[in-house]
Structures are given as C-alpha cells and as structure tokens.
Amino acid sequence: MTTTLTPTPVPTGTSTRRCGRLPSWGLSAVGALGLAAAGALPWLVNAYVISLAATALVMAVLAMSAQLLVGWAGLAPLGQAAYLVVGAYTAASIATATSLGPLQLLAATAAGAVAAAVTGLLAVRARGTTFLMVTFGLGELVHAAANQWAPGGSEGVHAPPVVALPGLPPMVRPGWVYLYVLACTLVIGVAVAILVRTRFALLLRGIAAHEPRVQAAGHHTGWMLLAAYTLAGGIAGAAGALAIAVTRYVSPADAAMGISALALAAALIGSGSMTGACAGAILLVAARDWASGLLGGHGPTLLGLAFLLLAYLPRHRLAGLTTRFPRRRT
Amino acid sequence: MGGLVTPYTITALDGVAYGLLLFTIAAGLTLIVGVAGVFSMAHGTLYLAGAYLAWHLADGGWTGLALALAAAVVVGVLGGAGLAAAVRPLTDRPLDQVLATLGIAYIAADQFSAVFGAEPRSVDPPRAVAGSISLGDYQYPIYRLLFIAIGLAVVAALFWLVERSRVGAVVRAVVADPGMAAATGLRIGIVRTSVLAGGGALAVTAGVLGAPVIGPAPGVDTTILVYSLIVCVVGGLGSIRGALLAALGVGQILTLGVAIVPGAAAFILAAAMLAVLTVRHRTALPGRPS
Numbered sequence: 116m117t118t119t120l121t122p123t124p125v126p127t128g129t130s131t132r133r134c135g136r137l138p139s140w141g142l143s144a145v146g147a148l149g150l151a152a153a154g155a156l157p158w159l160v161n162a163y164v165i166s167l168a169a170t171a172l173v174m175a176v177l178a179m180s181a182q183l184l185v186g187w188a189g190l191a192p193l194g195q196a197a198y199l200v201v202g203a204y205t206a207a208s209i210a211t212a213t214s215l216g217p218l219q220l221l222a223a224t225a226a227g228a229v230a231a232a233v234t235g236l237l238a239v240r241a242r243g244t245t246f247l248m249v250t251f252g253l254g255e256l257v258h259a260a261a262n263q264w265a266p267g268g269s270e271g272v273h274a275p276p277v278v279a280l281p282g283l284p285p286m287v288r289p290g291w292v293y294l295y296v297l298a299c300t301l302v303i304g305v306a307v308a309i310l311v312r313t314r315f316a317l318l319l320r321g322i323a324a325h326e327p328r329v330q331a332a333g334h335h336t337g338w339m340l341l342a343a344y345t346l347a348g349g350i351a352g353a354a355g356a357l358a359i360a361v362t363r364y365v366s367p368a369d370a371a372m373g374i375s376a377l378a379l380a381a382a383l384i385g386s387g388s389m390t391g392a393c394a395g396a397i398l399l400v401a402a403r404d405w406a407s408g409l410l411g412g413h414g415p416t417l418l419g420l421a422f423l424l425l426a427y428l429p430r431h432r433l434a435g436l437t438t439r440f441p442r443r444r445t
Numbered sequence: 446m447g448g449l450v451t452p453y454t455i456t457a458l459d460g461v462a463y464g465l466l467l468f469t470i471a472a473g474l475t476l477i478v479g480v481a482g483v484f485s486m487a488h489g490t491l492y493l494a495g496a497y498l499a500w501h502l503a504d505g506g507w508t509g510l511a512l513a514l515a516a517a518v519v520v521g522v523l524g525g526a527g528l529a530a531a532v533r534p535l536t537d538r539p540l541d542q543v544l545a546t547l548g549i550a551y552i553a554a555d556q557f558s559a560v561f562g563a564e565p566r567s568v569d570p571p572r573a574v575a576g577s578i579s580l581g582d583y584q585y586p587i588y589r590l591l592f593i594a595i596g597l598a599v600v601a602a603l604f605w606l607v608e609r610s611r612v613g614a615v616v617r618a619v620v621a622d623p624g625m626a627a628a629t630g631l632r633i634g635i636v637r638t639s640v641l642a643g644g645g646a647l648a649v650t651a652g653v654l655g656a657p658v659i660g661p662a663p664g665v666d667t668t669i670l671v672y673s674l675i676v677c678v679v680g681g682l683g684s685i686r687g688a689l690l691a692a693l694g695v696g697q698i699l700t701l702g703v704a705i706v707p708g709a710a711a712f713i714l715a716a717a718m719l720a721v722l723t724v725r726h727r728t729a730l731p732g733r734p735s
Contacts, residue, residue, distance in 0.1 A: 419551030426545035
C-alpha cells in the first residue's frame, strides 16, 4: 500500500494493489455479502433510512466520478456537483416527455459529459491546487447560472416519479426507488470498473505520476485529461438522474460546494480505489444525515470535523497527488 | 457634469465600490496564497464573521463602528493566526490544507447559523452617513461614497506597504523565492504567519465595512470566497496590482454587466477566467514557485 507508482503496469484486473493480504475468495465473499445486505435493505429498515441509503448511493456515484479524477488523473475536483445538477435538470426536463428511468439516465449522462467537455477546456489547463480552485469556480458559476436561467429559478423544479421499465407502474415507495437506484449504481459501477482497467486509465495514472514522460511517449496529455474530465462529468450526470429518481426534485442549491466537497472527501477517503470512494460517500452521508439527526442537527459541523480528521490523520498518499503536488514523496 | 451622470455611470460607481470591497478581501487572500501557499477556504468565513460583528455591534453611531473595527482587527489577527497554526502541520500538503480550512469553514458556518439564525441580517451604516446625496438627477447613498474613499485609502496603504516598505520587500521576497529568502536569513515561518494574520484582519475589517453593502447571511461566506478566488486567479497569485485590476473588473461585471446583460454576469466572469488562463497558460499560475 505504499503507493509510489511503479513504472511497470501491475494492475491487470485483480486488486493485488489494495488487498494483498486478503485471500481472493474473502474479498468476493465480503462483496457478495454486502450486495445481499444492500438488496435486502428495504425489508430490514424503515422508510427514512431507505431514502437515506438511496441518497448515499447517489453520492457514491458522484464519488466515483470524483475518484476518476483524483485517484487516476491526480487532479482534485471541487465542482463535480455542477455536472450532477446538469444531469438532474436534464432528467427533470426529459421527465415531461417520458418518465422512463433508463432513458433519463442516458440523457443525463450525455448532458453531464457535454457540460464537462465544454467547461473542461478551461479546467484541464490547470494542475494541482489551481485545478481545484478552477473547478470550484466552475461549480459556483453553474450554481449561479442555474439560479438565473434554469427552469424554476432558485425554486427548482419537480419531476414525476420514475418508471424503471416500460409497462411498470411509476415508483413512489422508497423501497422500490432504492432498489432501482441500487441497480443503476451497480450498472454504473461495472462500467467504471471496466473503464479503470483499460489502457486509458493506466495512461491517466501515468499522467498523474509524471506527465512529461507520458507526453514524451507520444500521448497528448491535455486531450486525455479532457477525456477523463468528460467521462467524470458523464458519471456525475448519471448521479444527477438518480438524484431525480430519489428526490423527484432539483434546485440550484444542489450545485453548491457542499455536495462537491463531500464527493471529493469521499474520493480521498477511498484513497485511490473506487470501492473505497463509494464506502467513503456512504460513510459521509451517514455522518451528515443520520448521525446529525441523532444529535439534533449540526450536519455541517460533523462534515467539517470529518474533513479535519481526513486532513490531519496520516493516510496513504495517492500516487497521483504526491507527484502532482510535488512537495513530499511518501 | 450633467452629461456624465447617467444610469450607467451610477451603476459603474456602484461597481467601483463593489470592486474596492472585493479588493480589500482578495488582497489578503492573494498574499496568503502567494506567501504561505495556502488556499484558505475559510477566507469568506472571516468576511462573514466581520459582517456579523458589524451587525452585533452597530448602534447607528460612530462608536459602534469603531468598536466593531477594533474587534475586527483582533478577531482577524486571531483568526488568521489560528488558521496559520492549523495549516502548519500540513505544510507541503496543499490538498490537506484545503480540506482542513474547508472543515473549519463548515464548522464556523454551522455555528454562525446556530448563533445568528438562518435569515439574512441587514446592517445600517452610521446615521451620519446613512442618507443619500444627489448626483445630477440621481440619489446616491453617502455611505457608498465614503466606502469608495476608504477603499481607495486601503489600496494606497496596501500598495505602500507591499511595494515600498521594508515589510513589503520581505513579503515579496518570500513570494518570489521562498528558498532564497530563507537562505538570506528571513524567518519564513514568521512571515507566513503574519501574512495570514494580516490577511485575516483585512478580511474581517472588510466584513465590518462592507456589511451595509453585502450583509451577513448564511452562504455569503461561499459567495465572497468565490469572488475573491476569481480575483486571485485572474489577477495572478501574490500580485497586489493584479488583484486591484481584477477586483475592479469583477466589480464592474457584477454591477454594470448585470445592468447591461442581465443574467450573463456569471458567464462573463467565467469567460474572463478562461481568457486569463488561456493567455497565461499554465506556467504563470504556479500557485507558488516550486
């Protein structure tokens, strides 16, 4: 787990990098158990926890989008919520024509990707902390633009319940919505898992470790980072469509920094692994919504404490970040 | 004179006031980023603290304002020094510094809304300058003119401090080359802490003075943070001159721009950021020399 990036590309599909000590069957057993528990959740807990779990899944997808940039390309984004909101507004506008969920999901993914491709032209010029600040600025500008121009203004828009497959009734009960979101999250997760095992993802790690060397090998790193940013935007857009399925409502406030910061923190908790990012997102949503409910409010304080913990606790530095912020190598 | 006073020049005057307020806030941040290399996400929080301070202490007279200003300097220096202490263990870990200051900003914002409530508060300027005077056919608030005067004084003082005084020479030396500055015997740590404290004091003071213009409300901290970050990025990190030009430009975009093309201000800002980043490309935005 000392993550200095080795020049020889080791990860050929197995997760040797992360879980060297667990036997391989152990990992899949834990995964299967977790999946079974996630699937059985609607029969185990009350409606409030179910809706929280669905929100946590949406954030997990957004965290995967952030992780693609942090953990692979070595660029920490603080504006991923912008593409979530683009996706959510797209899904909400499509919902007037069709309430078919998968169609909304595809449209939102495409819209998020297009928005990321356009704004990414600006973002991928920057590196390190400047990238963080530029994406933060972009997120806030989308927030402002949504207030001005989006349908519904600052009030936001409502969307009708989503239909999972043609012929099925609209999903109103939280349990069904949760199961639909879980299924979509798994599909997105599989797609992301395939993506991060491609040669493209390896090259992204290469850019994070040493950009000039990848350039010298004949790759146009700027375009590759833009492609990564676009893909991340698409994933965030998909998260937006899922958010519409869960809350049936989107407002410009969803583009606020809080959501982006949560996604980034989740990705950092997951230090370089997609599963870790999802776990981090679920943990942070649990802290913000569930634990703060028990403590009588103060979700932001809990989240702030989580950020402070994350900053001060010694944790494994990511391969990308140690070189991208070139001060200390662990 | 009569030909000069049109709705647009009045709005442009508003823009100057707005720009000088942004400069007062962002000048501290640009020095903090340039000198200490810390992107303080809690900078807007300091402004908000000042604005709430003004709301709490304002009594419609000069004493309230003076008290608030004195308290602002103390709070700002303490806050800045506290931030410096908080990020000191995180030297050379910019992402963790961002996370830590973000965490502090979150906790502070939550405490603010717990103490002061979630509704926006309006702060009145001292009664003596609360009225308005007529400029041609238009009424213009006196406080805003006074604010422009104070802002210009702040600009002059900062320029003298940074570009003419010995203290400024030390600060600029650390911005340009921290290693060389340390080698010549400058105490980098003390310089960084004092710049954070000074920037904090500026931001809180700006909060007190700017409260009648941008009043305290939840979320104002983020807005201010975004604007000052844009000013820092557009003006070049660590440059007072750049910050002044950028702040005045952003001020005009946010007032005149909104008046001429309603709703497009956000996009003009984005376009300005894009243009600057494109022109300078990435070499000129190092955060700090590495």
